[in-house]
Amino acid sequence: MFQAKxxxxxxxxxxxxxxxxxxEAKFNIDPKGVTLKAVDPAHVAMIDMKIExxxxxxxxxxxxxxxxxxxxxxxxxxxxxxxxxxxxxxxEDKNRLVINVGNVTRRMNLVDTSGMSDPKVPNLNLPxxxxxxxxxxxxxxxxxxxxxxxxxxxxxxxxxxxxxxGDTDSVxxxxxxxxxxxxxxxxxxxxxxxxDYFSNMIRAIAxxxxxxxxxxxxxxxxxxFSIADGRGTVNYLLAPRIExx
Amino acid sequence: MFQAKxxxxxxxxxxxxxxxxxxEAKFNIDPKGVTLKAVDPAHVAMIDMKIExxxxxxxxxxxxxxxxxxxxxxxxxxxxxxxxxxxxxxxEDKNRLVINVGNVTRRMNLVDTSGMSDPKVPNLNLPxxxxxxxxxxxxxxxxxxxxxxxxxxxxxxxxxxxxxxGDTDSVxxxxxxxxxxxxxxxxxxxxxxxxDYFSNMIRAIAxxxxxxxxxxxxxxxxxxFSIADGRGTVNYLLAPRIExx
Amino acid sequence: MFQAKxxxxxxxxxxxxxxxxxxEAKFNIDPKGVTLKAVDPAHVAMIDMKIExxxxxxxxxxxxxxxxxxxxxxxxxxxxxxxxxxxxxxxEDKNRLVINVGNVTRRMNLVDTSGMSDPKVPNLNLPxxxxxxxxxxxxxxxxxxxxxxxxxxxxxxxxxxxxxxGDTDSVxxxxxxxxxxxxxxxxxxxxxxxxDYFSNMIRAIAxxxxxxxxxxxxxxxxxxFSIADGRGTVNYLLAPRIExx
Numbered sequence: 247m248f249q250a251k252x253x254x255x256x257x258x259x260x261x262x263x264x265x266x267x268x269x270e271a272k273f274n275i276d277p278k279g280v281t282l283k284a285v286d287p288a289h290v291a292m293i294d295m296k297i298e299x300x301x302x303x304x305x306x307x308x309x310x311x312x313x314x315x316x317x318x319x320x321x322x323x324x325x326x327x328x329x330x331x332x333x334x335x336x337x338e339d340k341n342r343l344v345i346n347v348g349n350v351t352r353r354m355n356l357v358d359t360s361g362m363s364d365p366k367v368p369n370l371n372l373p374x375x376x377x378x379x380x381x382x383x384x385x386x387x388x389x390x391x392x393x394x395x396x397x398x399x400x401x402x403x404x405x406x407x408x409x410x411x412g413d414t415d416s417v418x419x420x421x422x423x424x425x426x427x428x429x430x431x432x433x434x435x436x437x438x439x440x441x442d443y444f445s446n447m448i449r450a451i452a453x454x455x456x457x458x459x460x461x462x463x464x465x466x467x468x469x470x471f472s473i474a475d476g477r478g479t480v481n482y483l484l485a486p487r488i489e490x491x
Numbered sequence: 492m493f494q495a496k497x498x499x500x501x502x503x504x505x506x507x508x509x510x511x512x513x514x515e516a517k518f519n520i521d522p523k524g525v526t527l528k529a530v531d532p533a534h535v536a537m538i539d540m541k542i543e544x545x546x547x548x549x550x551x552x553x554x555x556x557x558x559x560x561x562x563x564x565x566x567x568x569x570x571x572x573x574x575x576x577x578x579x580x581x582x583e584d585k586n587r588l589v590i591n592v593g594n595v596t597r598r599m600n601l602v603d604t605s606g607m608s609d610p611k612v613p614n615l616n617l618p619x620x621x622x623x624x625x626x627x628x629x630x631x632x633x634x635x636x637x638x639x640x641x642x643x644x645x646x647x648x649x650x651x652x653x654x655x656x657g658d659t660d661s662v663x664x665x666x667x668x669x670x671x672x673x674x675x676x677x678x679x680x681x682x683x684x685x686x687d688y689f690s691n692m693i694r695a696i697a698x699x700x701x702x703x704x705x706x707x708x709x710x711x712x713x714x715x716f717s718i719a720d721g722r723g724t725v726n727y728l729l730a731p732r733i734e735x736x
Numbered sequence: 737m738f739q740a741k742x743x744x745x746x747x748x749x750x751x752x753x754x755x756x757x758x759x760e761a762k763f764n765i766d767p768k769g770v771t772l773k774a775v776d777p778a779h780v781a782m783i784d785m786k787i788e789x790x791x792x793x794x795x796x797x798x799x800x801x802x803x804x805x806x807x808x809x810x811x812x813x814x815x816x817x818x819x820x821x822x823x824x825x826x827x828e829d830k831n832r833l834v835i836n837v838g839n840v841t842r843r844m845n846l847v848d849t850s851g852m853s854d855p856k857v858p859n860l861n862l863p864x865x866x867x868x869x870x871x872x873x874x875x876x877x878x879x880x881x882x883x884x885x886x887x888x889x890x891x892x893x894x895x896x897x898x899x900x901x902g903d904t905d906s907v908x909x910x911x912x913x914x915x916x917x918x919x920x921x922x923x924x925x926x927x928x929x930x931x932d933y934f935s936n937m938i939r940a941i942a943x944x945x946x947x948x949x950x951x952x953x954x955x956x957x958x959x960x961f962s963i964a965d966g967r968g969t970v971n972y973l974l975a976p977r978i979e980x981x
Binding site (some may be wrong): 563566595598 | 872875876878879882904905906907908909910911915
Binding site (some may be wrong): 382385388414415 | 808815838839840841842843844845
């Protein structure tokens with residue numbers, strides 16, 4: 247059983263983040279809230295999301311799973327405005343999700359979740375930690391786009407740097423310690439990442455969000471940020487691209 | 492002879508509605524105003540429009556006909572802003588229409604109207620009548636678009652419903668009696684329509700307009716609404732799609 | 737040596753104008769400012785631009801040349817907002833230009849200028865002179881676009897006219913003497929021009945700019961206008977299209 251009401255913008259924030267990795271996702275529901283783990287088809291990135299029941303305006307649930315085609319939720323969101331309340335209800339008999347926005351009711355078949363196993367989140371030892379406003383990262387991504395398919399993230403004791411190198415041009419965004427929200431870094435940590443994955447996730451993060459990045463040398467990056475007005479958290483892991491010398 | 496001045500937004504309202512059905516149209520002009528009857532090439536929908544001379548800022552005309560390529564009027568409208576006065580004048584010697592907006596003069600050849608006969612508007616007995624704000628219909632159309640090519644319109648004694656059914660999903664907009672402007676309906680009346688025709692016409696109606704729909708069972712729908720600030724009326728007839736069981 | 741700071745909107749104004757003709761351009765730098773001469777690949781139009789050093793917030797330069805890929809400057813401009821200060825610095829050792837906007841640094845290889853000779857600006861005797869607000873010309877271009885690929889510019893002692901003639905339709909913008917900023921014209925001067933070239937340049941001119949056009953009969957048109965808040969001037973020459981009778 248699952249029955250909930252949620253603000254349009256909260257649902258949008260959740261769907262935007264998850265849909266950067268997968269088209270269909272399995273939401274694990276229990277009485278305390280919603281969790282989701284997903285990897286993209288190429289196994290380059292992984293998301294681990296928790297949303298507390300308090301992120302919803304109303305929430306009543308037993309243990310259940312909902313396999314959802316995220317594009318369909320986006321269609322419903324396009325019918326709503328920020329501030330609208332969207333009601334969601336599982337119809338167990340027909341294996342459907344019934345969504346209400348104002349006078350509109352959308353009934354959608356749920357996706358079979360039997361093939362969707364929860365990926366195991368690896369335990370990583372990432373020595374450097376950089377907390378920064380999402381807007382700064384968005385600026386760095388925009389600058390990098392015309393230069394290369396990759397972006398190097400570097401934390402060093404004095405600050406943080408995003409660098410993209412092309413054949414003829416390069417671009418860098420440098421943030422000194424005082425331009426960051428916080429910085430924990432004893433030694434320089436640098437890894438190279440596919441720009442499209444990094445960019446898609448950063449763009450999905452709401453403006454005004456602080457993103458905490460954990461970095462190592464040629465190691466995955468972990469992004470942590472909150473969603474749903476602080477009533478949810480996202481951990482996002484992105485595999486590095488090992489540079490050939 | 493035809494010579495008139497009209498507000499940009501009034502002319503736009505007229506052209507938007509007519510151009511949902513035809514690219515070229517015959518406007519029948521007489522001293523009292525303008526009328527137009529047209530069917531689309533597939534004979535699925537028909538429009539019957541009357542515009543009083545008072546809809547124009549200035550108006551002087553004998554009995555005449557103007558065959559107009561509507562895209563050309565749209566080009567002129569793109570040169571104007573809401574509130575601009577557009578002057579129209581028939582040049583009978585050269586069979587042209589001369590249009591002025593500000594400092595710009597557009598001269599366009601009129602289209603031959605000899606092959607354009609006025610369609611006969613059928614007399615239909617449609618028992619149910621629903622009056623509703625155009626915004627509500629627009630919401631219903633937007634919700635239906637991702638689901639199916641058809642939309643069912645249903646009037647019943649308690650309200651009005653738009654339903655679209657796809658293979659896996661369905662969507663409905665329900666309006667109770669008190670969410671409608673008015674409702675006259677003794678027995679349920681339901682017909683299915685091609686979504687594209689219905690949608691194109693509803694989208695052409697100005698926001699804030701009340702649309703009166705007359706419905707039967709597997710019968711055409713008649714939409715009535717005013718244009719030109721109440722100085723014109725449109726009757727729009729759309730043929731049903733008979734469902735195969 | 738070249739080292740300068742410039743407002744984002746000033747740099748944008750310069751690049752918008754030059755990029756209507758060429759993708760890569762040679763900027764001639766000296767201690768007093770920047771000059772540029774360029775023709776388009778089809779040799780239909782020519783630009784002769786001068787920008788005083790006072791157009792820059794800071795400016796320090798020896799005699800040098802910078803071959804610049806204009807698209808790359810546009811990429812940098814997209815990272816800035818109106819009012820942002822962009823710093824430019826030539827890196828002579830690496831033959832690069834280093835650009836800073838906020839925390840972002842872009843390093844770009846300069847383009848080889850050895851094949852880019854400065855075109856010779858012809859000395860033309862154009863008897864008529866019309867000064868007009870760029871908005872009026874933009875309106876005339878917009879009206880002409882749906883009609884023809886050419887536009888006739890006519891100065892006569894009472895005013896100025898832009899006319900486009902198609903097979904069935906024509907459009908004209910007429911400006912009387914008092915709708916112009918100034919008019920010097922003893923005899924009618926009329927020439928026909930390719931609409932795309934004329935349109936691209938007029939669109940690149942900032943709103944609120946006065947454009948002075950010098951015209952003859954079947955002669956090139958010269959457009960003069962200021963950029964960089966009056967600290968720069970552009971002369972633009974466009975070859976006529978000779979009409980076949």
